[in-house]
Amino acid sequence: MQIGLVGMPGSGKTTLFNxxxxxxxxxxxxxxxxxxxxxxxxxxxxxxxxxxxxxxxxTTCARIEFKDIxxxxxxxxxxxxxxxxxxxxxxxxxxxxxxxxxxxxxxxDGPDPFSDLINYGxxxxxxxxDTLEKKLARFEDNACKKxxxxxxxxxxxxxxxxxxxxxxxGSISLSPAEEDLLNDQVFLTGKPLYAVVNIDEAQLQSGIYxxxxxxESWAAGKNLPLITxxxxxxxxxxxxxxxxxIEFMKDYDLTESGLGRLARMVYDSxxxxxxxxxxxxxxxxxxxxxxxxxxxAASKIHSDISRGFIRAEVFHYDxxxxxxxxxxxxxxxxxxxxxxxxxxxxxDIISFRFNI
Numbered sequence: 001m002q003i004g005l006v007g008m009p010g011s012g013k014t015t016l017f018n019x020x021x022x023x024x025x026x027x028x029x030x031x032x033x034x035x036x037x038x039x040x041x042x043x044x045x046x047x048x049x050x051x052x053x054x055x056x057x058x059t060t061c062a063r064i065e066f067k068d069i070x071x072x073x074x075x076x077x078x079x080x081x082x083x084x085x086x087x088x089x090x091x092x093x094x095x096x097x098x099x100x101x102x103x104x105x106x107x108x109d110g111p112d113p114f115s116d117l118i119n120y121g122x123x124x125x126x127x128x129x130d131t132l133e134k135k136l137a138r139f140e141d142n143a144c145k146k147x148x149x150x151x152x153x154x155x156x157x158x159x160x161x162x163x164x165x166x167x168x169x170g171s172i173s174l175s176p177a178e179e180d181l182l183n184d185q186v187f188l189t190g191k192p193l194y195a196v197v198n199i200d201e202a203q204l205q206s207g208i209y210x211x212x213x214x215x216e217s218w219a220a221g222k223n224l225p226l227i228t229x230x231x232x233x234x235x236x237x238x239x240x241x242x243x244x245x246i247e248f249m250k251d252y253d254l255t256e257s258g259l260g261r262l263a264r265m266v267y268d269s270x271x272x273x274x275x276x277x278x279x280x281x282x283x284x285x286x287x288x289x290x291x292x293x294x295x296x297a298a299s300k301i302h303s304d305i306s307r308g309f310i311r312a313e314v315f316h317y318d319x320x321x322x323x324x325x326x327x328x329x330x331x332x333x334x335x336x337x338x339x340x341x342x343x344x345x346x347x348d349i350i351s352f353r354f355n356i
Contacts, residue, residue, distance in 0.1 A: 001064060001065060001092045001093070001270075001287075002037075002065040002066070002067055002090075002091050002092050003064060003065065003066050003067065003091060003092065003093050003094070003095055003266065004066075004067045004069050004087065004088055004090075004091030004092075004093070004094045004095070005017055005066060005067065005068045005069060005095050005097055006069050006071070006088055006094050006095070006096055006097070006120070007071060007096045007097040007098060007099075007116070007120060008071050008098075008099065008116050008119075008120065009070070009071040010071075010099060011071070011097040011098060011099040011116070011198060012027075012097055012099060012101070012198040012231050012232070013068050013069075013070075013071075013097045014026070014027045014036065014068050015027050015198075015231040015232055015235060016097055016196065016198065016229065016231040016258070017036055017038065017066055017068035018235055019229075019231050019234050019235040019238060019258060019259065020038075020040045020066050020258070020259050020262070021038030021039060021040050021066055022038070022040070022238070023036065023038050025068070033070050034070065035067060035068065035069055035070065035084075035087050036067070036068040037065065037066070037067050037068075038065075038066055038068075039063045039064065039065050039066065040063060040064050040066060040259055040263075041061040041062070041063055042061060042062040042063060042064055042263045042267075042274075042285070042287075043256075043257065043259060043260040043263065044061065044062065044274065044285060046274075046276070046285075046317050046321075046347065047059065047061055047276065047283060047284075047285050049321060050276060050278055050283045050317075050320075050349075051283050053320075053325075054278050054279065054280065054283050055280075056278070056279060056280055056281060056282050056283045057280065057281055057282065058281065058282040058283075058284075059282070059283050059284070060282060060283070060284040060285065061285055062274055062285040062286070062287050064263060064266070067087065067091055069084060069087045069088055069091075070084060085127060085188075088188060089186050089188060091191065092191075092192075093191055093192035093193070093194070093266065093270070094188075094191050094192070094193050094194070095193075095194045095195070095196055095262070096117065096120050096121075096193065096194070096195045096196070097196050097198055098113045098116050098117050098120075098195055098196065098197045098198065098215075099111045099113060099116060099198055100113040100197050100198060100199045100200075100203060100209035100210055100212075100228075101198060101199055101200035101203065101209075102200060110210055111210060112210065112211065113197055113209065113210060113211060113215050114210075114211040114214045114215050114218065117195060117215060117218065117219070118218065121168075121189075121193075121222075122166075124168075124188040124189050125163055125166060125168065125189055127188050128163055128169060128187050128188050128189050129160060129163045129164065131187075132156055132159060132160050132163065133160065135156060136153065136156040136157065136160065139152050139153050139156065140153060151181060152181055155174075155178050155181050155182070158172075158178075159172060159187075163189070168189030168190065169187035169188075169189040169190035170187075170189060170190040170191070192266075192269060192270060193224060194224070194225045194226070194227075194262075194265055194266065194269070195219060195224055195225070195226040195227075196226075196227055196228070196229050196258075196262065197209065197215065197226065197227070197228045197229070198228075198229060198230070198231050199228050199229070199230050200230060200232070200233075201230060201232070201233050203230070204228075204230040204233060204252055205252070209228070225265045225268075225269050227258075227261050227262065227265055229258035229261070229262070230252075230258075231258065233252065234254075234257060234258045237249065237252075238257075267287075270289070271289050271290040271291075272287055272288070272289060272290070273287070273288060273289070273290055273292075273344070273345070273346035273347075274286065274287055274288075274346060274347070275288065275297055275344050275345075275346070275347070275348040275349070275350055276317065276347075276348070276349045276350070277301070277349070277350060277351065278349055286300045286301065287300075288300060288344060290346075291343060292343070292344050293340060293341060293342060293343060293344070294309065294312040294314075294338055294339070294340060294341075294342040294344060294350070294352070295309045295340055296344075297312075297344045297350065298312070298352045298354070301352070304354070304356050305352050305354045306354075307354075307356060308354035308355045308356035309340060309352065309353075309354050310353040310354055310355055311337050311338065311339055311352075311353050312337070312338045312339075312342060312350050312351070312352055312353070313335070313336075313337060313338075313350065313351040313352075313353065314335075314336045314337075314338050314342070314348055314349070314350050315329045315330075315334050315335045315336065315348075315349050316334065316345065316347055316348055316349065317347040317348075317349055318347060319332070319334040320349065
């Protein structure tokens with residue numbers, strides 16, 4: 001899963017990227033105009049506890065890949081703008097970074113996060129419309145030369161009509177036959193979208209930023225998951241010693257890092273859960289979608305385990321934490337043997353038995 005950080009130039013995307021991934025890429029007007037990639041550990045106190053309990057030789061946390069995509073600028077060539085759009089299109093999901101901090105010569109009246117929020121959504125719509133209009137023109141031209149493609153043309157016109165009425169692709173109801181006709185075409189407005197309002201230190205302390213009520217109301221109406229992050233302050237805190245980090249987090253009344261809140265927002269909205277494998281060699285977190293069966297979860301580890309699946313030995317993190325050891329979990333009758341139809345639950349600790 002690769003999350004694309006997108007938004008208007010100057011919104012603080014690279015600062016947020018540095019905070020999330022621990023990188024130190026150049027920021028501000030002098031920052032490099034290129035795409036950065038990096039990964040971040042998904043914060044999870046459960047794996048910290050498991051590592052303390054089992055003392056493995058290796059601990060592997062779940063990770064999220066991030067891609068910092070520069071905003072398109074007037075001086076960009078058409079080819080450069082197209083390449084940046086391709087980077088957006090290749091991301092699994094998008095996080096729009098919205099600026100709420102500071103005044104600049106370009107913004108003498110201060111930032112307008114509400115306008116930035118809705119304007120970027122409009123840009124995604126326009127990009128989808130442009131792509132679809134070109135495809136539709138080609139299909140209509142081919143229909144004249146090679147025969148009937150009426151189903152494809154009717155579908156494209158249906159989608160284009162919806163986009164023109166500011167209805168994102170993700171909200172359009174399509175039949176299975178129509179989905180087959182699309183052949184996995186990628187629409188920007190069909191991608192999961194989240195918003196991060198990037199605030200400054202004073203706004204972090206006051207809890208107020210320009211047009212906050214308007215932003216939150218619009219996001220709620222669009223079912224757009226939204227959080228606020230002071231990327232600059234949190235990045236500075238992240239560079240301190242662990243104990244100092246705790247103290248500064250308390251000073252700013254931060255109970256969870258920006259990475260933690262963003263990861264939780266993404267996991268919740270994409271219906272992602274974590275299960276764990278434990279032992280002396282390794283304690284590891286694995287990510288699957290809600291509703292995954294035991295063999296599907298096993299395939300995350302290795303396809304051979306899924307193919308030769310016999311059973312899953314399962315107990316839950318909450319029972320382990322409450323009782324203090326795997327042996328006590330067994331004695332309490334909380335250790336189970338599950339078959340192929342078992343639906344994996346968030347926090348399950350699983351050992352797979354298989355034969356190939």
